Amino acid sequence: MKNKLxxxxxxxxxxxxxxxxxxxxxxxxxxxxxxxxxxxxxxKFEGCMVTDTGGIDDKSFNASSWxxxxxxxxxxxxxxxxxxxxxxxxADYASNISAFLGQKCGIIVTVGxxxxxxxxxxxxxxxxxxxxxxxxxxxxxxxxDSLVFNTVxxxxxxxxxxxxxxxxxxxxxxxxxxxxxxxxxxxxxxxxVQYYNRLHHKNVKVLGWNxxxxxxxxxxxxxxxxxxxxxxxxxxxxxADIIFPVAGGVGLGxxxxxxxxxxxxxSQKINMMWVDTDGCVSAAQYCKYFITSVxxxxxxxxxxxxxxxxxxxFKGGAxxxxxxxxxxxxxxxxxxxxxxxxxxxxxxxxxxxxIISGKIVPATKSPV
Numbered sequence: 204m205k206n207k208l209x210x211x212x213x214x215x216x217x218x219x220x221x222x223x224x225x226x227x228x229x230x231x232x233x234x235x236x237x238x239x240x241x242x243x244x245x246x247k248f249e250g251c252m253v254t255d256t257g258g259i260d261d262k263s264f265n266a267s268s269w270x271x272x273x274x275x276x277x278x279x280x281x282x283x284x285x286x287x288x289x290x291x292x293x294a295d296y297a298s299n300i301s302a303f304l305g306q307k308c309g310i311i312v313t314v315g316x317x318x319x320x321x322x323x324x325x326x327x328x329x330x331x332x333x334x335x336x337x338x339x340x341x342x343x344x345x346x347x348d349s350l351v352f353n354t355v356x357x358x359x360x361x362x363x364x365x366x367x368x369x370x371x372x373x374x375x376x377x378x379x380x381x382x383x384x385x386x387x388x389x390x391x392x393x394x395x396v397q398y399y400n401r402l403h404h405k406n407v408k409v410l411g412w413n414x415x416x417x418x419x420x421x422x423x424x425x426x427x428x429x430x431x432x433x434x435x436x437x438x439x440x441x442x443a444d445i446i447f448p449v450a451g452g453v454g455l456g457x458x459x460x461x462x463x464x465x466x467x468x469x470s471q472k473i474n475m476m477w478v479d480t481d482g483c484v485s486a487a488q489y490c491k492y493f494i495t496s497v498x499x500x501x502x503x504x505x506x507x508x509x510x511x512x513x514x515x516x517f518k519g520g521a522x523x524x525x526x527x528x529x530x531x532x533x534x535x536x537x538x539x540x541x542x543x544x545x546x547x548x549x550x551x552x553x554x555x556x557x558i559i560s561g562k563i564v565p566a567t568k569s570p571v
Contacts, residue, residue, distance in 0.1 A: 250275055250509040251308035252287040253299040255315035257425045259289055262485040263451035263478065264501055268314045268337050271505025275513070278506075283513050296321035304329055310512035312337070312505060316382045322347065333517050335508040337501060338384040340570050345519035348508050351384075352499040352524035355567040356558050357531040358391020359398070361476050361497040363554055364533070365445045366399035366407040367547040368494060370472070375410035375443035377420040377434050377457075379450030383570065385421075388449040388478060388497060390414045390567040398554070398563070410443050414566055422453050431456025439464050439473055445494065446475040454478060458489040465492070474539075481534040494543075496534035500524045523569060527559045 252272050254265045272285040288299040296318050303311045304325065310333045313322045319339045326334050326344045335348040342349060365374045376392050378385040393414040396407050411434075412419035422430035431453035435446050439460065446461060448454035454477060464473045477486065477496035486493075504522055511517045524530015533551075536543060557563040 247284045248282055248309040248513040249306070250283060250285040250310050250312065250513070251303040251306065252285065252312040252314065252505075253296065253303065253318065254287060254289045255317060255425070256290050256292060257315075257451045259287060261425070261452040262455065262482075263425075263480060264337060264499070265314050265451075266485060267480050267499070267501035268312065268505050271502040272312065272509060274502060274506045275509035278510065279513075283509070285509070290318075293317060297324070300325045304332060309333065310335060310509055310517070312508065314338070316384045317380075333512050335505070335512075337505065341521035342519075347519050348511075348517065349521040350501070350504040350508060350524075351521060351570040352501075352504075352531050353526075353569045354384075354388045354497065354499060354531050355391035355394070355565040355569075356526045357497050357533055358388040359395040359558060359563075359565045360391075360526075360533050360551060360555060361447060361495065362392035362395025362397075362409075363399045364395075364495065364543070364547070364551055365392070365447065365476065366396040366405065367403075367550070368474070368543065369407055369445050371442045371444045372406065373408045373410060373441065373443040374445040374447070375435075375438035375441075376447040376449060377411045377422065377431075377438075378448075379422055379425040379453050381421050385449050386412075386417065387567050387570060388447075389419065391565055392447055392497075394565045394567075395554075402550075410438050410441055422450055425451035425453055428453055428456035428459070432460045435460035436463075444473050446473070447478070447497070448475070449478050451479070454482075455486060455489075458482075458486060458492060461492045462489065477534075483534070483537045491538050493537065494539045495536050498532055498534050500530040500532075504530065525559075525569075526555060 250272055257265050259265055259269055276283045276285045290296055312335045314337045316338050322334055322336050323342055326347050333346055337350045339349055376389050389412040393409050393412055396409050400407055420434055435457040446457055448457040461473045461475050474492050474494050477493050479499050482493040482496045483490035
């Protein structure tokens with residue numbers, strides 16, 4: 204099937220699937236149906252999610268969004284149920300949203316910057332429906348809740364840390380597609396390296412991106428692992444020893460290239476940083492190479508959006524995740540906890556506090 208309908212396992216799954224297909228699972232005749240005098244079962248609130256083309260298990264923003272949906276259901280499984288439709292191409296966005304509109308979902312969550320046009324069109328045409336979109340700035344429509352993250356802030360921390368950890372004096376980043384929600388990470392990473400250079404009178408180079416010219420390397424895909432591996436291999440050849448892919452699942456290709464370099468006799472030790480989620484959880488097989496992950500708090504943001512709709516408290520507008528509110532940040536250091544110099548860790552804490560207070564202002568503005 205081009206679109207795969209995923210439904211969380213639990214009470215009422217069979218009836219949900221039957222309702223979605225427009226057929227009865229019991230085949231009961233009207234004479235054997237429940238009496239009208241019996242108390243009616245309370246209808247469950249349905250939270251529905253449409254993935255981007257990366258798929259439900261992209262180890263990145265689709266997977267994190269789905270976890271947020273599941274966490275919302277877990278708060279009250281008797282009241283809330285969640286499901287998803289998977290988009291295999293951009294042509295699926297509108298039809299998947301339309302399918303969920305037909306199923307009278309309590310909220311439709313769409314994932315990714317590329318889904319903005321289809322989401323806005325559906326919201327305009329269905330003023331009574333409720334929507335949330337991950338990674339797109341605020342819409343004028345009051346029935347859309349935009350969930351955005353000021354990742355220039357934690358990207359800055361990632362760049363500062365990478366500059367302090369490199370042995371070759373070269374670090375690298377690349378993107379999936381050249382979208383604002385991608386380049387904001389890369390801007391922050393670049394800015395963080397430059398700040399480290401000024402503070403320490405160093406000259407660490409950033410391969411793959413220049414914040415000032417807004418030019419750099421992109422795979423033009425969030426699914427082409429081979430491209431991620433190829434670009435990373437080129438960076439390693441050019442001397443970079445820390446790689447930061449901002450490309451969703453394509454980062455797995457980068458991790459494979461880092462692993463291959465590690466397995467090559469006499470090669471320079473190469474490490475990397477993951478994006479969106481804690482890589483040691485979402486891509487645990489490569490954890491030994493992840494200094495940290497530059498995260499978005501997608502799970503709690505999606506969970507909150509679903510619960511607000513389920514509780515009748517939905518308000519359109521925008522949620523902005525920041526360092527101050529915990530909506531963005533660096534993941535635990537895992538295997539690198541004892542490898543990062545204490546002085547560098549202390550400086551990282553000072554830099555974080557300075558960003559929160561406004562003493563340090565990264566070049567790129569907040570996404571809203």
